[in-house]
Amino acid sequence: xxxxxxVKPAALSVRPFExxxxxxxxxxxxxxxxxxxMTVGWGTLGTLWSKPVVxxxxxxxxxTWKFAEKSDVFTLSFLPPKYEQLLLYCxxxxxxxxxxxxxxxxxxxxxxxxxxxFAEAKTVIECRQVYWWDxxxxxxxxKSVHRNYPKKDYHRVYVGEVLRxxxx
Numbered sequence: 001x002x003x004x005x006x007v008k009p010a011a012l013s014v015r016p017f018e019x020x021x022x023x024x025x026x027x028x029x030x031x032x033x034x035x036x037x038m039t040v041g042w043g044t045l046g047t048l049w050s051k052p053v054v055x056x057x058x059x060x061x062x063x064t065w066k067f068a069e070k071s072d073v074f075t076l077s078f079l080p081p082k083y084e085q086l087l088l089y090c091x092x093x094x095x096x097x098x099x100x101x102x103x104x105x106x107x108x109x110x111x112x113x114x115x116x117x118f119a120e121a122k123t124v125i126e127c128r129q130v131y132w133w134d135x136x137x138x139x140x141x142x143k144s145v146h147r148n149y150p151k152k153d154y155h156r157v158y159v160g161e162v163l164r165x166x167x168x
Contacts, residue, residue, distance in 0.1 A: 004124065004166035009045075009052035012123075012165060016045065024087045025076040026106075026121075027056055029067035031114045037100055038064045039091030042155075043076070045125075045162075052162040054127050057135075057155040063095040065156065072129050073113045074160055077121035112163050123167050127160025 020043040028037040042057045054076065058065045068074060079087060086104045093100060101108060107119035117124040135154040140146060 004168060007165050007167045009125075009162045009165050012045075012167075014045070019043070019045065019078075023078050024084075024091070025078045025125075026087070026090060026118060027058070027064065027074060027076055028116045028118075029064055029071050029074045030116065031071070032108060032110045032116055034067075035108070035116045036064045036067045036095035037077075037090055037116075037118075038062060038095070039087045040076075041091075048159060049130070051130070053130070054125055054160045054162060056158050056160065058158065059153045059155050061151070061153045068129075068156075068158060071115075073111075073115040073163075074127050074129065074158065075111060075115050075117040076125040076127070077118040078123040078125075079118070079120055080122050083120060117166070121166075123165070125162055126164040126166075128163050129158055130161045131159040133157050 020041055024039050024041055026037045027040045028035055030036060040056060044055045046053060058068055086106060089104055090100050108116050109119050111117050112126045115126055117126065134156050137146065137149065137154060
């Protein structure tokens, strides 16, 4: 397997509107000793407070949420298209009831500050949490957004400062 090289966040060449929607990264929170991962389809990259940042969205009903609450770091592992079935599995199964690493054969790697990413990734973004807020449905200006929350389980948004980007 080819090795990663560290690249500057500004050097990333991505299609921003496809990055999460079609890229489906694995969002991983916790440490090598105790972590959970889930596939995400919502997120964004940008600049905030003069820092390169990532915004990720986790519902409080997801098992990963408790790991995000306990950890100050998280990663996004973007896997090649051949891992689509693995990503579907990690997005539909809960870490409460299955060991996703064991079931999929994916390889965890210890990253910066103890975070976890996966060796199979083509790109990894390691982040340190700098802010969070809870989505408040009273602020939806477009009422059609409510259809994304039939269970009223509104996301918590985590803003992560990009610590390191790894690419193949």
